[in-house]
Amino acid sequence: MIIIMNITHHMPEFNAMTTPKTLITGASAGIGATYAERFAQRGHDLVLVARDQAKLDALAARLRSETDVSIEILRADLTDAADLAQVEAKLREDAAITTLVNNAGASVAGAFTAQRPEDISRLIALNVTAVTRLGHAVAPRFAASGGGTIINIASVVGLVPEFSMSVYGATKAFVLFLSQGLQVELAPLGVRVQAVLPGATGTELWDKAGSDPAKLPPMMTVAALVDAALAGLDAGEAITIPPLSEAGLWDSYQSARHAMLPGFGNTVPAARYRA
Ligand SMILES: NC(=O)c1ccc[n+]([C@@H]2O[C@H](COP(=O)([O-])OP(=O)(O)OC[C@H]3O[C@@H](n4cnc5c(N)ncnc54)[C@H](OP(=O)(O)O)[C@@H]3O)[C@@H](O)[C@H]2O)c1
Structure with missing residues (x-):
């Protein structure tokens, strides 16, 4: 377990009398669909967001038959400005939403030099811009209420430039940094932010990105x-890395970073840079 911050306001639900509602992006498949199932089993009403209406309808029908929760579907392409604005409005206006799962994401296979510029732009729009804008839409309401939870799905790839998945990894490093920054800014206001860093997980993502099955x-x-x-x-974790057996390694990594901080304020260059 990796607990890097003491969350004093553990309030996933604002009010014990009302049913909590969770909005999940990328809920039509893979990790997002499983989050939907698990939150439904926990008694949360759901708002399911993705592009594939038929898959969202099928998931909603199944979860309605298996649980008592109510489920809304918000079909949206999060790389489309008007669709993104619609999801932002939902997060701002629906006071019943107490959890945002920022999960929708994609990858693009191949070497940086072989990737198409339009694919890179779409990847950044989905993995970076949408995640940031949705968090930004909901955070003021959560902060004003002194509660709420934002779960951001990053990736271990964001820690490993050696994988040569440079743009995808950079988007996930962004999500990790954003989550850590928001933990600093929002935890004192009672808002929880968790970054989840999966390793390779068996979903359709690899196939959709054009990865070589071999x-x-x-x-x-x-x-x-x-x-x-x-x-x-x-457990109140701020950073969760499911495949990492030795949790202390993350703490050592953070300690190494913290050890550099005092030096960042130096007003003269380090000796090795002086003529
Ligand atoms: N699988 C892994 O190995 C792995 C590892 C680390 C991190 N992750 C991260 O986990 C998250 C979920 O990925 P996954 O593995 O579950 O992939 P997945 O099975 O391909 O599911 C991706 C989800 O995102 C939605 N989505 C894709 N483009 C979208 C768009 N433009 N607008 C709205 N929704 C969109 C998809 O729905 P529609 O197609 O219906 O829109 C789908 O519901 C991603 O952020 C991914 O980077 C995955």
Whole structure:
């Protein structure tokens, strides 16, 4: 378990009398669909966001038959400005929403030099811009209420430039940094922010990104990944890395970074840069 911050206001639900509602992006498949199932099992009403209406309808129908929760579908392409604005408005205006799962994301296979500029732009729009804008839409309401939870799905790839998944990894490093920054800004206001860093997980993402099936790594199951991420959430973790066995390694990594901080205020260049 990796607890890097003491969350004093553990208030996933604002008011015990009202049913909590969770908005999940990328809920039509993979990790997002499993989050939807798990939050429904926890008694949360749901707002499911993705592009594929038929898949969202099928998931909603199944969860309605298996649980008592109410489920709304908000079909949106989060790379489309008007659709994104619609989801932002929902997060601003629906006071019943107490949790945002910023999960929708994609990857693009191949070397940086072979990737198409339009694919890179779409990836950044989805993995970076939408995640930031949705968090920004909901945070003021959460802060004003002194509660609420934002779960951002990053990736271990954001810590590993050596994987040569440079643009995808950079978007996930952004999500990690954003989450850490928002933890600093929002935790004192009672808002929880959790970053989840999955390793390779068995979803459609790899196929959609055009990965070579012969070169795929071993995968964690989606169910195991989401259950571990929720165990991390329940434990009050700010950063959850389900495949990392030795939690202390993350703490050492943070300590190494913290050790550099005092030096960042130096007003003269380091000796090695002086003529
Ligand atoms: N699988 C892994 O190995 C892995 C590892 C680390 C992190 N992650 C992260 O986990 C998250 C979920 O990925 P996954 O593995 O579950 O992938 P997935 O099975 O491909 O699911 C991606 C979800 O995002 C939605 N989505 C894609 N483009 C969208 C768009 N433009 N607008 C709205 N929704 C969109 C998809 O729905 P529609 O197609 O219906 O829109 C789908 O519901 C991503 O952020 C991913 O980067 C995955």
